[in-house]
Every structure is written in C-alpha cells, then in structure tokens.
Amino acid sequence: MTSSIWLGAGYFYIDKNMKTIIIGLGNPILTDDGVGVKVAQQLEEIIDRDAHPELTITEASAGGLRLMETLLGFDRVILIDAYYLYEETNNPGTIHHLTLDDLRSVSPTQHSTSAHDTSLVTALDAADKMGYKVPRDFSIYAIEVENILEFSETPTPAVAKAIPIVTEQIITELSLKIR
Amino acid sequence: MERITIDPITRLEGHGKIEIFLDKKGNVENAYLQIPELRGFEQFSIGRPAEEMPRITNRICGVCPEAHHMAATKALDALFDVEPSSVVKKLRELFYNSFYVTDHTVHFYALGGPDFVLGPDSDPAERNILGVIHKVGVDIGIQVIECRKRNHEVIKILGGRGIHPVAGLPGGWSKAMTKDEQKIILEYAQQNVDFALFSLKLFDDIVLANQAYVDLIVSDAFTHETYYMGTVDENNLINFYDGMIRVTGPDGKEFVKYPAKDYTKHIAERVEPWSYLKFPYLKNVGWKGFVDGMDSGVYCATPLSRLNAADGMATPKAQEHFERFYETLGSKKSNGRFTPVNHRLATHWARLIELLYAAERMQELTKDPEITDPNVRPIITNTPTEGVGSVEAPRGTLTHHYKTDENGILTDVNLIVGTTNNNAPIAMSIKKAAEGLIKNGEVSEGLLNTIEMAFRNYDPCMSCATHSLPGQMPLEIQIHDADGNVIDTKSQYID
Numbered sequence: 209m210t211s212s213i214w215l216g217a218g219y220f221y222i223d224k225n226m227k228t229i230i231i232g233l234g235n236p237i238l239t240d241d242g243v244g245v246k247v248a249q250q251l252e253e254i255i256d257r258d259a260h261p262e263l264t265i266t267e268a269s270a271g272g273l274r275l276m277e278t279l280l281g282f283d284r285v286i287l288i289d290a291y292y293l294y295e296e297t298n299n300p301g302t303i304h305h306l307t308l309d310d311l312r313s314v315s316p317t318q319h320s321t322s323a324h325d326t327s328l329v330t331a332l333d334a335a336d337k338m339g340y341k342v343p344r345d346f347s348i349y350a351i352e353v354e355n356i357l358e359f360s361e362t363p364t365p366a367v368a369k370a371i372p373i374v375t376e377q378i379i380t381e382l383s384l385k386i387r
Numbered sequence: 388m389e390r391i392t393i394d395p396i397t398r399l400e401g402h403g404k405i406e407i408f409l410d411k412k413g414n415v416e417n418a419y420l421q422i423p424e425l426r427g428f429e430q431f432s433i434g435r436p437a438e439e440m441p442r443i444t445n446r447i448c449g450v451c452p453e454a455h456h457m458a459a460t461k462a463l464d465a466l467f468d469v470e471p472s473s474v475v476k477k478l479r480e481l482f483y484n485s486f487y488v489t490d491h492t493v494h495f496y497a498l499g500g501p502d503f504v505l506g507p508d509s510d511p512a513e514r515n516i517l518g519v520i521h522k523v524g525v526d527i528g529i530q531v532i533e534c535r536k537r538n539h540e541v542i543k544i545l546g547g548r549g550i551h552p553v554a555g556l557p558g559g560w561s562k563a564m565t566k567d568e569q570k571i572i573l574e575y576a577q578q579n580v581d582f583a584l585f586s587l588k589l590f591d592d593i594v595l596a597n598q599a600y601v602d603l604i605v606s607d608a609f610t611h612e613t614y615y616m617g618t619v620d621e622n623n624l625i626n627f628y629d630g631m632i633r634v635t636g637p638d639g640k641e642f643v644k645y646p647a648k649d650y651t652k653h654i655a656e657r658v659e660p661w662s663y664l665k666f667p668y669l670k671n672v673g674w675k676g677f678v679d680g681m682d683s684g685v686y687c688a689t690p691l692s693r694l695n696a697a698d699g700m701a702t703p704k705a706q707e708h709f710e711r712f713y714e715t716l717g718s719k720k721s722n723g724r725f726t727p728v729n730h731r732l733a734t735h736w737a738r739l740i741e742l743l744y745a746a747e748r749m750q751e752l753t754k755d756p757e758i759t760d761p762n763v764r765p766i767i768t769n770t771p772t773e774g775v776g777s778v779e780a781p782r783g784t785l786t787h788h789y790k791t792d793e794n795g796i797l798t799d800v801n802l803i804v805g806t807t808n809n810n811a812p813i814a815m816s817i818k819k820a821a822e823g824l825i826k827n828g829e830v831s832e833g834l835l836n837t838i839e840m841a842f843r844n845y846d847p848c849m850s851c852a853t854h855s856l857p858g859q860m861p862l863e864i865q866i867h868d869a870d871g872n873v874i875d876t877k878s879q880y881i882d
Binding site for chain 1: 515
C-alpha cells in the first residue's frame with residue numbers, strides 16, 4: 209500500500225514506499241568539496257534507519273556515468289554537492305535547492321564534471337534512452353563553497369555552518385525519523 | 388613574448404583553459420592546457436600513519452581511485468620491505484585490469500571515440516555518449532553500461548568497496564577470493580574479451596574503413612616524435628601492475644630501463660615562468676624546450692607510449708592486434724621491434740588494444756588455480772623507512788614515494804600522477820594544432836574542435852578539482868598578442 213504525505217504548496221508529494229537514495233557528493237579531503245559527504249555522514253548518524261527501510265544513504269566522489277549507475281533502480285534521489293559560482297557572485301555557505309531541470313539549465317547536456325566523464329544529465333538521458341529505470345524525482349542541495357583546491361578534512365567556517373542546516377532540510381523534506 | 392604570470396586562483400573557473408601566446412607577427416609562439424593544481428597534499432599526509440595512504444590517496448581523484456590505491460599499496464610494500472606473495476600479486480593485478488577495462492571503455496565510448504564516431508566537425512553538443520548511441524544504436528550503449536557494471540562488481544568483490552577500494556595492505560591484500568567468486572569473475576572476463584573484440588571491430592568499421600579518418604590520424608598536425616614511457620615485464624611486454632619502467636626513443640631503440648624506485652635519477656621537472664604546471668622530462672637527455680626529437684628530453688606516457696615502449700603484448704589476441712596496429716600505420720620492424728608510431732590520434736586505437744589485453748589478462752589470472760589461495764595477509768616485522776610504488780595508470784605512469792620515521796609516520800610524500808608526465812607533450816600537441824589554424828593573427832574556423840582532439844587523445848585527468856556543481860567543463864581558449872593582451876576568447880563546452 210502506498211502512503212503519501214502532502215507537504216503543502218504542491219511542490220513535494222512524498223511517497224513513503226519510494227525507493228530513495230541520498231548521496232553526498234564530493235571529495236572529503238578537499239576542504240569544502242566534501243561538504244555533501246559531511247551532510248550524508250551526519251544523516252547516517254542521526255536517522256532512525258529501522259523506520260526507513262526504503263532509504264539508502266551513501267557518499268560518492270563520482271560524477272556522470274558512475275553516479276548515474278549508482279542511481280539506477282531508485283525512484284527518488286537526494287543529491288548534496290558543493291557549488292562553485294563565479295568569483296563575483298559566489299557566497300560561501302549559501303544553500304540552493306535545485307531540480308534536475310535546474311542542473312540541466314546550468315549544465316546543458318554536453319557539459320561535464322570531469323574531463324574523464326560525462327555530465328550527470330547526459331548520463332541519465334543516455335540511460336533513459338537505453339531503457340534503464342531512471343529515477344523520476346531529484347532534489348539537489350547545492351552549497352556554495354570557498355575552497356576546493358586545497359587538501360584538508362575541515363571545511364571553511366561559512367560552509368561548515370551550512371552542514372546542519374542542509375541536514376535539517378533533508379530530514380524535513382523526507383519526513384525522516386531521527387533516533 | 389611578454390611573460391604573464393596569473394594567480395592560479397583566478398583561473399579556477401577555467402578548468403579546461405588553453406592559453407595561446409602569439410609573437411609579433413601574430414603567429415603561435417606558445418600554447419598550453421591549463422589544469423587547476425590541487426595544493427597541500429604533502430602537508431595533508433605528513434604526520435599520518437603510512438598504511439592509511441592507500442585509502443587516502445584513492446580520494447585524490449574520483450576518476451582513478453584504483454590506480455592511486457594500487458600505487459600506494461605498492462609503495463607500502465617497499466616501505467615495509469615486504470615482498471607480496473604470488474597470490475597477492477595476482478589478486479592485485481586482476482583487480483587492476485578490471486579497472487582498466489572500465490576506464491578505457493569510458494574513454495572510447497564517451498570521450499575520445501565520439502570525435503570519430505560522429506566526426507570531428509560535428510556539433511560538440513552531439514559529440515558525447517548520447518550522440519554515439521544515436522549514431523550506432525542503443526544496444527551498444529547497453530553493452531557499455533553492462534561492461535562497466537560487471538567490472539565494478541569485480542572491483543567491489545576484490546577491492547572491498549565499489550568506488551574507493553580498501554583491500555591494499557603492505558605486502559598483502561585484505562581478502563582472498565572464493566571459488567564462487569572465481570567462477571563469476573571468469574564469466575565476466577570472457578564477456579570483457581568479447582566486448583573488447585567488438586570495440587576493435589567497431590573501430591575498424593567506423594575509423595579504419597574511412598580514408599578521411601585514416602588521413603587525419605597520420606596527418607602531420609597530430610604527429611610528434613618524442614620518447615615513450617611504459618612499464619614492461621621481464622620479456623619487455625606491457626604490464627599495467629608491475630615491472631620495470633622502460634623508455635624508448637623516437638628512433639625506436641631502448642633508451643633506458645629502470646626500477647620505479649630510481650625515478651629521480653631519470654626524471655626531472657621543468658618549471659616555466661608562464662605556467663604553474665611542472666613539465667617532467669628525461670634528465671639524461673636534458674630539456675631543450677617544447678620540441679620533438681632525439682635531443683629533446685620530452686617523453687610521453689599514454690596507451691600509445693606503452694605500446695611503443697614495449698616489444699609486444701603478453702596475451703595472444705592483443706598481440707595480434709598489436710602487430711596489425713603497427714603494420715597498418717606503416718611501421719617497420721627493426722631488431723625485432725616495431726619502429727614507433729608517432730601519430731597521437733592513434734592513441735585511441737592503442738587504448739582499445741590495451742582494453743583487449745586487460746580483458747585477456749583477467750581471464751589468465753582468474754583461471755590460475757593459485758588465485759583462490761587464502762594466504763593473503765602477511766605479518767609485517769620490518770621497520771619502515773622509505774618506499775616507492777608505481778603502476779601504469781590509464782593516463783600514464785603513476786609514482787608514489789613515501790618516507791617515514793621508525794614508527795611508520797609519514798615525513799615526506801611525493802606523487803607524480805599520470806597526466807603530469809604528458810604536460811609537455813600536451814602543450815606541444817595544442818601548439819601544433821593552433822599553428823595550423825592561426826596565421827598572422829588570423830584565426831581559422833575549427834580551432835576549438837581541432838585543439839580539443841589534440842589534447843583529448845591524452846585522456847588528461849582534471850577531475851580532481853572539478854567535482855563541484857554546476858559541473859561545467861568549459862573549454863576556453865584565450866589568445867594573447869605579443870604584449871600579453873587577450874585579443875580573442877573562444878569557448879565551448881566539452882563532454
């Protein structure tokens with residue numbers, strides 16, 4: 209039986225039986241790049257996993273094809289990643305809540321996260337074309353970052369502040385039970 | 388030429404930025420690909436226990452964690468002075484070849500191949516895996532995904548984790564292979580061989596059967612005569628996991644063969660005032676600038692380089708294709724070796740031959756009865772001091788060098804990553820492509836596509852710094868006049 213929760217304003221319609229994956233993206237040893245991974249780790253620690261058998265929480269420092277392959281078979285995907293804008297507009301710690309279409313518009317199909325990979329959007333489109341079960345729902349938390357070129361396990365202060373906020377937002381979005 | 392120094396930070400947004408410097412007449416004087424440099428890895432590592440390195444270094448890069456894991460593990464073998472047992476070496480090599488199958492597959496089908504499958508003049512928005520599927524069919528796309536899927540499973544079975552493996556230990560491997568796993572992997576290896584043969588056939592049908600493409604491959608615009616580096620076994624055949632580093636000259640003769648631990652005797656790094664990139668070169672030839680030839684210490688480390696540096700492939704089907712490769716591209720045999728193929732675009736073909744070798748080697752290793760021997764974890768008793776570990780990463784020879792105190796705490800770390808080897812050859816290839824299309828300040832059509840093809844074949848890895856959203860990978864070309872002013876900027880998004 210499907211049980212649904214209406215979150216108001218018509219934006220989110222959550223199905224509790226939807227197979228959901230939360231992925232913290234990034235490199236955990238590259239200062240702010242690992243902010244997504246840190247959110248995923250925090251969720252892993254506080255969520256009551258017994259109450260959410262439909263939920264998978266993981267981390268990945270992969271983009272494009274490899275990321276797409278991880279998502280196949282899931283209905284819903286929550287991605288958390290670092291977001292770097294141009295110097296003049298970048299405001300570290302700012303949280304953006306994006307859809308896959310937003311990603312498509314900032315990163316049209318031909319764009320890439322890596323010279324050795326294809327973009328997530330391209331990879332998903334390709335998988336869809338090949339008949340794989342591609343997730344329908346995407347909710348993307350993008351956190352503006354300051355430093356993604358220096359090795360460190362500690363995010364910069366403004367970015368660190370965003371971690372508990374995003375964690376809370378995801379708990380609310382998915383109506384997750386905490387331990 | 389006016390020298391310009393730009394703070395690396397201000398270049399951050401241009402992951403794929405290429406700078407071209409013109410002389411007074413408006414002709415190309417210098418060109419290079421700019422890759423963001425990650426800083427502070429040494430400081431990050433110092434003070435940590437050395438045995439953490441296989442798990443830390445595999446985080447450096449989301450593209451080849453397996454290569455870093457393996458180079459780090461081998462550096463620990465040397466550091467703790469322990470020779471891995473035969474089964475450990477075989478398990479590691481099997482794991483590593485499975486990684487090669489996934490990595491080379493992505494490059495051919497999603498990155499380098501589209502230039503050929505769709506044509507070098509096609510719209511860059513189409514020149515990606517979607518375009519390939521559109522052109523050659525959905526079934527091929529499914530084969531690519533299935534190939535990656537089964538090899539990721541092998542990596543997980545053998546390496547302990549899907550994306551960031553954890554199995555490497557000093558002198559050992561944390562997990563033995565069961566007989567059931569052996570059965571599964573053997574089946575996958577056979578499928579890999581079939582897939583590699585299919586890919587080579589596709590290359591035949593689409594590229595080699597098209598004279599225009601063959602002409603492009605052998606054209607002067609994409610040809611450079613340099614030294615070549617690769618790892619070889621005791622018979623001078625290619626091995627990705629272990630062996631001696633062999634360097635051969637543009638004349639096809641062996642220049643030097645050395646154990647990885649001696650790398651500092653043979654490799655030096657050139658620093659140029661206009662780039663923060665380091666340009667490794669052969670110390671004993673010397674630096675003569677970004678030029679071809681026997682007197683120039685520039686060397687290249689790619690699939691093409693590995694084929695050129697070796698006498699052949701260690702598996703039968705790959706050896707057949709190796710011979711066909713050289714015969715087709717007009718190479719002659721001299722003293723039992725083929726003279727080198729210097730056409731950079733042939734790297735795509737070489738990559739597929741390596742794909743076949745990796746698949747066949749997986750088969751051989753999995754069939755070996757010893758592969759299920761459970762004795763994979765030795766007890767370490769030696770005091771650590773210093774160790775160098777090296778493997779052939781898909782993008783070139785990868786070297787890890789660690790020093791520790793007597794408690795195994797790191798005091799010094801140095802890495803030479805695959806792409807770095809090719810910094811000078813990439814700059815040369817870009818320069819040559821640009822020279823053909825920029826004359827007396829006039830920029831011809833097709834500059835971006837041609838330059839992209841010129842550096843794409845090296846499969847340069849810039850992913851370390853480009854994980855973050857929005858995930859754009861703009862290829863931007865800035866053309867500077869003789870006074871260093873930017874006179875033109877062109878860009879397109881690449882996949």
